[in-house]
Amino acid sequence: MTQSMPAIGDVAPDFTLPQDGGAPITLSELAGSPVVLFFYPKDNTPGCTTEALDFTALRSEFQALGVQVLGVSKDSLKKHENFRAKHALGISLLSDAEGDVCERYGTWGEKKNYGRTYMGITRTTFLIGADGRIAQVWEKVKVKDHAQTVLEAARDLAGNA
Numbered sequence: 001m002t003q004s005m006p007a008i009g010d011v012a013p014d015f016t017l018p019q020d021g022g023a024p025i026t027l028s029e030l031a032g033s034p035v036v037l038f039f040y041p042k043d044n045t046p047g048c049t050t051e052a053l054d055f056t057a058l059r060s061e062f063q064a065l066g067v068q069v070l071g072v073s074k075d076s077l078k079k080h081e082n083f084r085a086k087h088a089l090g091i092s093l094l095s096d097a098e099g100d101v102c103e104r105y106g107t108w109g110e111k112k113n114y115g116r117t118y119m120g121i122t123r124t125t126f127l128i129g130a131d132g133r134i135a136q137v138w139e140k141v142k143v144k145d146h147a148q149t150v151l152e153a154a155r156d157l158a159g160n161a
Contacts, residue, residue, distance in 0.1 A: 005106030005124070008137060012037070012128045013104040017072065017094040020080035025070065025094060031132050034157055036062065036069045036150055038125040038141075039107040043075045043083035043093075047123070047143045052083070054147035056090040061151055065158045066130075072096050073121060127153050 006012060012035075016026040027035065038055065040048040055062075055069050062069050069091045075083070080093040094101075102108040107124045110117060123143075127136040127150060136153045138146065 005137065005139070006126070006134050008134050010134050011132055012126065012134055013101070015101045015104070017096055017101060018077055020077050020084055020093045020095070022092065025092065027128075028132065030068055032130050034065070034067045034130050034135070034154060035128040036067055036125065036154065037072060037105075037128060038070070038123075038150075039072050039102060039105065039121050040123055041121045042073060043079045044086065048073070049083075049087060051123070051141075051143045051146060052089050052091065052093075053087060054143070055150075056088070058147050058151050059090045062154060065154050067154045067158075068092070070094055072101060074099055074102065125150055127157060129157060 012027060014028045016024050018024050040051055042048055052071060059069065071091055072094045074096055076097060077095045080095055083089065084093060096102050099108055102121055107122050109122060111120045111122065123141040125138040125141055126134055129135040135157050
């Protein structure tokens with residue numbers, strides 16, 4: 001990976017990225033509210049679809065905690081819009097087409113799959129506290145039950161706020 005991943009306690013790297021179906025999102029403008037920032041490889045692939053659907057299914061519970069859920073990939077806004085429409089997603093999808101945010105969060109790097117080596121996004125989730133600091137990091141995420149695990153961590157964070 002080109003840059004190291006921010007660690008728990010670090011200030012989350014700020015960014016502004018275009019959002020499907022809405023105005024661009026600037027992380028620092030969300031200060032005062034916790035944020036789940038999940039990086040995923042590609043729209044409309046099995047694992048990424050399951051992850052987005054799982055976060056969508058828990059959307060109201062995240063909202064009740066005041067937590068905004070943002071998915072980030074290098075896919076275009078058009079692909080994000082198609083992905084949202086096809087699966088009725090209820091979370092914001094941000095396009096990091098240039099890969100700058102992926103690099104600053106340390107989620108862009110070498111991957112291996114079926115004996116092939118290539119560059120791509122490593123599925124990673126960050127829970128960012130209302131203070132703008134990284135509260136939790138999940139690296140090399142396995143999708144099954146992940147959104148529920150993140151929700152529980154967000155509940156713990158809200159309880160300690």
